[in-house]
Amino acid sequence: MNGLRIERRGAPSAALVWGVSLGAVAVAMLGTGLLFAAFGVAPLEAARVIVERTILDARGASEVVRRAIPLMLAGVGLTLAFRARFWNIGAEGQLLIGAVAAAGVALFVDLPGVLTIPAMFVVGFLAAAAWGLGPALLKVRLGVNEIITTLMLNYVAIYLVRWLVNGPWKGSSLSGFAYSDRFDAAAILPTIGTTRLHWPTLVLAVLAAVAVAWLLARTRFGFEVRMMGESPEAARYAGVDFFRTTLILVLVSAGAAGLAGVGEVAGIHHRLVDPGSLSIGYGYTAIIVALLARRNALAALVTALFLGWVAASGDVMQVALRLPSQITGVVQGLVLLCIIAAEPILEYRLVRAPRRAATPPDAAGPEAT
Amino acid sequence: MDVDLALVLTTLARALAFSTPLLWAALGEIVVERAGVVNLGVEGMMILGALAGFVVAQSSGDPWLGLAAATAAGVAAAAVHGLLAVVLRANQYVSGLALTIFGLGLTGLIGRGWVGRPLRNPMEFVDLPLLASVPLLGPAFFQGQYVLSWLGLLAAVVLWFVLHHTRLGLVVRSVGENPAAADAAGVRVLWVRFLAVTFGGAMAGVAGGFLSLAYRPSWGQGMTNGLGWIALALAIFALWDPLRAIFAALLFGALFTLSFSLQEFFAPQLLTMMPYLFTILALAITAVRKGAGAFGAPEALGEPYARGRR
Incomplete structure (x- = not known):
């Protein structure tokens, strides 16, 4: 497909691992924001309150x-x-x-x-x-x-x-x-x-x-x-x-x-x-x-x-914020799901490659060889 | 003598009800694992099914509509596992575990407003015509039971037949035993595995629905209480055979029911431990019986499949 293919990469660099992990967490946080919105709490406002009371406050x-x-x-x-x-x-x-x-x-x-x-x-x-x-x-x-x-x-x-x-x-x-x-x-x-x-x-x-x-x-x-x-x-x-x-x-x-x-x-x-x-x-x-x-x-x-x-x-x-305590469990689950979904990025990479002539059509799977 | 017989029959009758969710979920997991995928998300799919079933049944007044919703919820959750573990080839253990954690969290959140309200129109006990009047078997299994209990037994027989005596069953098993060979023979390995996973989700959804629509017609946070995990163990205990799963589930149901006749001697908290201890015991017995290593497990169980790679 357009000369791109997916291949297995060697050990990913530390920077990539951190980047992907942080990316996964960011996606999970985005999901949490949507969850807040669903409960009628403005996500940014909620984020501000949470940061104020957990990180900026000594007791928090x-x-x-x-x-x-x-x-x-x-x-x-x-x-x-x-x-x-x-x-x-x-x-x-x-x-x-x-x-x-x-x-x-x-x-x-x-x-x-x-x-x-x-x-x-x-x-x-x-x-x-x-x-x-x-x-x-x-x-x-x-x-x-x-x-x-x-x-x-x-x-x-x-x-x-x-x-x-x-x-x-x-x-x-x-x-x-x-x-x-x-x-x-x-x-x-x-x-x-x-x-x-x-x-x-x-x-x-x-x-x-x-x-x-x-x-x-x-x-x-x-x-x-x-x-x-x-x-x-x-x-x-x-x-x-x-x-x-x-x-x-x-x-x-x-x-x-x-x-x-x-x-x-x-x-x-x-x-x-x-x-x-x-x-x-x-x-x-x-x-x-x-x-x-x-x-x-x-x-x-x-x-x-x-x-x-x-x-x-x-x-x-x-x-x-008067939100139910059970949100914590959902956030944890989201974080875990996002980490797993990001895993293939660490294992495989997309590379530009000349189209090979004898490529067997691949019916099953994302690995477009 | 008569009293003893009555006790045996009641125990069996209660055992069938208790074993029903275990059987449904274990049957689903048997198919999933026969296709070479481990789904540790059974507990999560069950709890999602239980909540979806309860909410729809409570709103519509129709428990069977609730059951359909429970099934759909199980399928949707399983599709996530299928996507992660089969298509993206993520670690199957971690993906299933994530599904369980997420399912327990999400249902806790959504189900908050539904806690403690009894279901207004739950599934009722019924007698099965004809079979109910058979001596011994009738009172034990066919009087005053839930329809889903019998359907579970029927599903086990049907699945056994499909897995062992049809082409579809052969395809499913081939994908779990030797995916490379199946692939070479033209089987679309990832599709078969994905569909098997969603089938397992449907069965787990029914199991969860049974809990909230029939067995304990209400919703409670975490009401599956580890039953999904016990069902996973049952699939192993039954050596991935649907017919054996019937007996395994009934044995569990009977042990559990019997342990409650010890109420006079033990504190209730200690009795509640029993099913979990039985599960460990059952796994240990399976292992001893079969000898370490040779379990008769599907050969490619737990291994993601990618063409051209071992």
């Missing part, structure tokens, strides 16, 4: 970051899992289990004050890692699809938390709402000023991102993970221990989501609450964080901030 900005914290932790973990093509969709459940374990320590274990918080993070990490162990074992030992098993465990975790806060861990002094007793002061994370920004978890998230990036780039383990993801055949041939490597990467990935859960109970809620309030789907949003970051742990910090901003904007939309 702190909300963006505190929403981003669990997304960073869970998202960084997912970048590692996705690198090896282990499709962990269970960050939501792993986050909840981390929260449960931390709450268990806070409520029932008598520790010297300074040790409480570290113990909560350690136990939360370990419990969430253990929660991820089942799907990992089923995958490497029996070849069971990890997408379905990790996702099913999300529901199990949700009902487990619900059972705990309505049953055995139900708060003694409270009625009506289902939640546990409040944690002691020693189990509560410090925040910056009067904001809800629990900075120790933020520091942990940044450290986790650096650690995962280092693991991937500089260690034998990271090399094996990348090889498993990019070329499983070659990995098998090179003698990569799939069992061991998968197990470790899932433990780290799930554990990181668990840390996010610890941060939420120790930094925000100060008690175990209903799963619907504990996590506003952070584990699912973290999937978008990891994919938008193109499975790069450090980039996940940036994309987590972006999706944290989307979540914080959702709060602003609800309060200031």
